[in-house]
Amino acid sequence: MGSEDGGGGFTSASVEALLSPFARSLAPPTSLSPLPFDLNAGVPDRESLPAAALAEAARAALLEDPGGALTYGGAQGFEPLRAWIAERHATETGQPVTSAEVTITTGSAHAIDNIAATFVGPGDVVIVGAPSYPGAIRTFRARGARLVDVPQDDDGLRVDALKATLAALRTAGTPAKLLYVVSNYDNPSGSTLPEARRRALVDVARRHRVLVIEDDAYTGIDLDGPPLPSLSEIGGGEGVLRVGSFSKIVATGLRVGWIVGERPLIDRLVFMRFDNGSSPFVQRTLLHYLRSGAHEPHLVRLQSIYRERRDVSAAGLRECCEPYVTFRPPAGGFFHWLRLRPGLDAAAVTAAAARQGVAVTPGTGYFANGGGEDRVRLVYSALPPPALREAIARFGRALEEVAGVR
Amino acid sequence: MTVEPASPLVDELARLWAEYDLDTLTSDAAQYLSAGTATDWGLSAPVDAAIPPISLGSGIPDPDHLPREELVAAMQRALGAVDDGPLRYGGAVGFEPLRMALAERYTRDRGMEVSSAHFTLTNGSAGAIDLVCSAFLSPGDVVIAEAPTFSGSLRTFRGHQADVVTVSMDHLGMHTEDLEATVERLKGQGRRIKFIYTIANFHNPMGAAMSLARREHLLRIAAKHGILILDDDAYGDIYFGEAAPRALSALSGGHGVITAGTFSKMIATGLRVGWIHADPAIIDRCTRMRFEMGNSPLLHRMLCEYMRDGALDHHLERVRHLYAEKLDILARALREHCEPYLSFKKPAGGFFLWVTLHEGLRADVLQAAGLEEGVSFPLGYAFFPNRVDPTGEHIRLAFSWTSKDDLVEAARRLGRACERAAEQLKRANPK
Numbered sequence: 001m002g003s004e005d006g007g008g009g010f011t012s013a014s015v016e017a018l019l020s021p022f023a024r025s026l027a028p029p030t031s032l033s034p035l036p037f038d039l040n041a042g043v044p045d046r047e048s049l050p051a052a053a054l055a056e057a058a059r060a061a062l063l064e065d066p067g068g069a070l071t072y073g074g075a076q077g078f079e080p081l082r083a084w085i086a087e088r089h090a091t092e093t094g095q096p097v098t099s100a101e102v103t104i105t106t107g108s109a110h111a112i113d114n115i116a117a118t119f120v121g122p123g124d125v126v127i128v129g130a131p132s133y134p135g136a137i138r139t140f141r142a143r144g145a146r147l148v149d150v151p152q153d154d155d156g157l158r159v160d161a162l163k164a165t166l167a168a169l170r171t172a173g174t175p176a177k178l179l180y181v182v183s184n185y186d187n188p189s190g191s192t193l194p195e196a197r198r199r200a201l202v203d204v205a206r207r208h209r210v211l212v213i214e215d216d217a218y219t220g221i222d223l224d225g226p227p228l229p230s231l232s233e234i235g236g237g238e239g240v241l242r243v244g245s246f247s248k249i250v251a252t253g254l255r256v257g258w259i260v261g262e263r264p265l266i267d268r269l270v271f272m273r274f275d276n277g278s279s280p281f282v283q284r285t286l287l288h289y290l291r292s293g294a295h296e297p298h299l300v301r302l303q304s305i306y307r308e309r310r311d312v313s314a315a316g317l318r319e320c321c322e323p324y325v326t327f328r329p330p331a332g333g334f335f336h337w338l339r340l341r342p343g344l345d346a347a348a349v350t351a352a353a354a355r356q357g358v359a360v361t362p363g364t365g366y367f368a369n370g371g372g373e374d375r376v377r378l379v380y381s382a383l384p385p386p387a388l389r390e391a392i393a394r395f396g397r398a399l400e401e402v403a404g405v406r
Numbered sequence: 407m408t409v410e411p412a413s414p415l416v417d418e419l420a421r422l423w424a425e426y427d428l429d430t431l432t433s434d435a436a437q438y439l440s441a442g443t444a445t446d447w448g449l450s451a452p453v454d455a456a457i458p459p460i461s462l463g464s465g466i467p468d469p470d471h472l473p474r475e476e477l478v479a480a481m482q483r484a485l486g487a488v489d490d491g492p493l494r495y496g497g498a499v500g501f502e503p504l505r506m507a508l509a510e511r512y513t514r515d516r517g518m519e520v521s522s523a524h525f526t527l528t529n530g531s532a533g534a535i536d537l538v539c540s541a542f543l544s545p546g547d548v549v550i551a552e553a554p555t556f557s558g559s560l561r562t563f564r565g566h567q568a569d570v571v572t573v574s575m576d577h578l579g580m581h582t583e584d585l586e587a588t589v590e591r592l593k594g595q596g597r598r599i600k601f602i603y604t605i606a607n608f609h610n611p612m613g614a615a616m617s618l619a620r621r622e623h624l625l626r627i628a629a630k631h632g633i634l635i636l637d638d639d640a641y642g643d644i645y646f647g648e649a650a651p652r653a654l655s656a657l658s659g660g661h662g663v664i665t666a667g668t669f670s671k672m673i674a675t676g677l678r679v680g681w682i683h684a685d686p687a688i689i690d691r692c693t694r695m696r697f698e699m700g701n702s703p704l705l706h707r708m709l710c711e712y713m714r715d716g717a718l719d720h721h722l723e724r725v726r727h728l729y730a731e732k733l734d735i736l737a738r739a740l741r742e743h744c745e746p747y748l749s750f751k752k753p754a755g756g757f758f759l760w761v762t763l764h765e766g767l768r769a770d771v772l773q774a775a776g777l778e779e780g781v782s783f784p785l786g787y788a789f790f791p792n793r794v795d796p797t798g799e800h801i802r803l804a805f806s807w808t809s810k811d812d813l814v815e816a817a818r819r820l821g822r823a824c825e826r827a828a829e830q831l832k833r834a835n836p837k
Contacts, residue, residue, distance in 0.1 A: 051485045067469040252699075275532045
């Protein structure tokens with residue numbers, strides 16, 4: 001492979017030849033939109049970020065114990081932060097969870113990566129919703145998973161279809177290993193699983209011995225009252241790995257998430273860390289912040305900010321877009337999942353919206369095995385109400401254009 | 407908190423899960439591994455000893471010389487920034503201004519024109535190596551590494567189901583003649599060698615800096631066979647002479663060399679900010695295998711602010727002197743208290759002294775005696791893939807973390823431990 005000049009130059013093609021097959025098959029991850037109205041990136045509100053309280057917490061963390069904050073903290077994460085998470089989980093679920101049953105990750109996306117690295121090998125079957133979070137799809141696929149999707153409706157994953165799929169997989173001799181589900185305020189569908197479906201889902205997963213990954217990244221952004229019992233609670237803490245994150249409830253830039261689960265599972269997850277753990281400095285800063293008394297009012301404030309935005313955007317959609325889209329407003333989280341009127345195509349709508357200066361996401365990116373041409377995801381979290389109204393009015397004009405009205 | 411009594415469902419679940427074998431769920435990669443040790447994580451192994459031992463086990467910076475006030479000030483500036491970049495997602499490739507700052511440093515210090523496109527930020531250099539493995543390794547691929555080498559990286563390679571084949575080394579670095587023969591042998595067997603892992607600067611555990619001649623030879627062999635070089639450069643900035651040795655990346659003009667860098671040894675291990683430095687085509691492939699949306703941009707901005715006013719250069723100047731002085735102190739004390747039982751070559755940088763045992767002393771016996779005398783350190787063989795040291799009996803002493811006074815006391819205790827181990831040897835083999 002050495003080049004003529006003896007420097008041994010690696011061309012793009014020669015690098016490609018060295019890649020592992022999964023690296024070769026993946027597209028780079030997406031990023032924020034340059035368009036003026038970004039209804040594409042599921043990020044928290046800019047103004048709401050608690051910078052001053054975090055600055056104080058960072059200062060406290062560094063001055064109180066600089067050696068601890070600035071030295072390797074271990075792969076499982078800072079014990080007092082794990083204990084804080086365990087206590088919160090125990091209060092919510094009634095399960096006697098301790099810090100040993102919690103591991104800290106570099107955000108919930110990293111938690112999913114850690115789970116995939118530990119439990120997924122080439123050809124293993126992972127069940128995801130249709131639609132589902134593309135980051136999870138990418139992550140499982142990179143480990144060689146065979147992704148099988150189960151349809152979702154306005155109430156989330158259809159458990160009747162899940163039952164049939166699991167049974168068919170078993171009959172085919174390829175039983176599913178993992179089931180990935182966002183039970184609260186799903187990304188992208190915004191749906192929340194009703195309690196009866198939760199119980200049925202846990203039951204069928206148990207019967208088929210499928211490990212459930214409950215991604216709770218949006219829990220906390222509860223806009224219609226407290227969330228329903230988690231799958232983890234319904235399962236009595238067994239057979240479910242519950243993934244959480246501070247990204248949406250504090251700041252995405254912290255990159256701190258966690259996994260709660262049975263001790264043997266957590267031990268295996270810690271075992272598969274090769275990065276020497278997430279930053280103890282950030283973890284200590286976060287714990288100072290959580291204990292400062294600033295967090296609870298912040299969360300209430302966030303809920304009221306996003307409630308207003310959900311309501312403003314829902315009203316705007318009804319007013320400006322109703323003939324072209326139908327939707328059910330979510331009970332929490334950041335997303336409207338719009339169904340386009342027959343004849344309207346998501347790619348065309350997205351392109352027309354971009355011409356209006358509005359970034360939205362076509363539904364097609366959320367399906368592991370195709371679909372979503374009649375769907376658009378619209379993020380209401382990142383823009384304040386006046387900009388949100390303007391963005392949705394422009395989005396309405398884009399819909400009219402595609403529908404041939406203008 | 408109230409705990410509800412277990413429901414019939416929970417009982418049923420408990421019964422069903424009890425029949426379950428976790429290994430059927432665990433991925434092949436996880437089953438391929440043994441648990442890591444404290445040494446893999448750069449920490450002292452926990453010990454059960456009568457006297458709280460002085461640890462010479464931690465490859466971490468001096469805790470009394472962490473730039474905490476400067477970091478506090480940098481964090482205040484980062485969070486007071488007019489834009490909210492530090493608190494939002496930084497993207498998989500990492501915070502652009504910090505990558506630019508790194509590019510400026512590399513351009514200035516290594517004599518190579520590079521840009522931010524040559525860098526991606528990672529969770530420390532361990533995260534960098536893990537990511538390079540994700541992008542380039544498939545099960546059954548071969549990674550060539552020096553023996554001895556950093557045990558944490560061996561665990562990472564195995565976690566990616568690679569086979570590790572080793573090449574011997576000495577105080578001038580990897581034996582490149584041995585490398586060439588090894589590469590040819592493996593190729594003859596039809597094996598696919600993906601990269602050669604080296605710690606060219608101030609090796610862990612040997613402390614060696616690879617000679618220029620061997621660096622050039624290594625580059626030629628790797629390029630001839632189309633094998634990437636992964637240079638773990640955690641210690642390159644901790645040099646005690648005039649400058650660091652010429653970096654492999656600089657010598658190669660960027661061809662075929664991936665460098666894993668980190669702030670862990672320069673500033674603090676708890677930051678968990680490192681990077682991959684390589685050709686943009688390689689950076690692109692690594693970025694494809696990011697699934698965790700990058701590391702904390704808040705930390706990235708803080709480090710940027712910290713580097714901006716020359717604080718990092720100033721700090722590095724201070725700690726280079728500090729570690730050089732600590733090495734001198736330890737070396738002098740070892741000569742005074744431990745001869746003729748051991749010998750060593752003083753490294754020109756880094757955190758570690760690789761010590762050869764004499765007079766028939768065995769490393770494991772000395773370690774046990776050391777714990778009784780109140781000093782702890784890892785065994786040389788822990789840094790070999792099969793935990794067998796074919797080159798003799800060695801121990802690794804880290805001089806970075808331990809205070810100057812404790813270094814002297816540790817050498818005194820080690821001296822007593824040597825006597826104790828020699829006594830045991832005599833009793834076991836009476837003439």
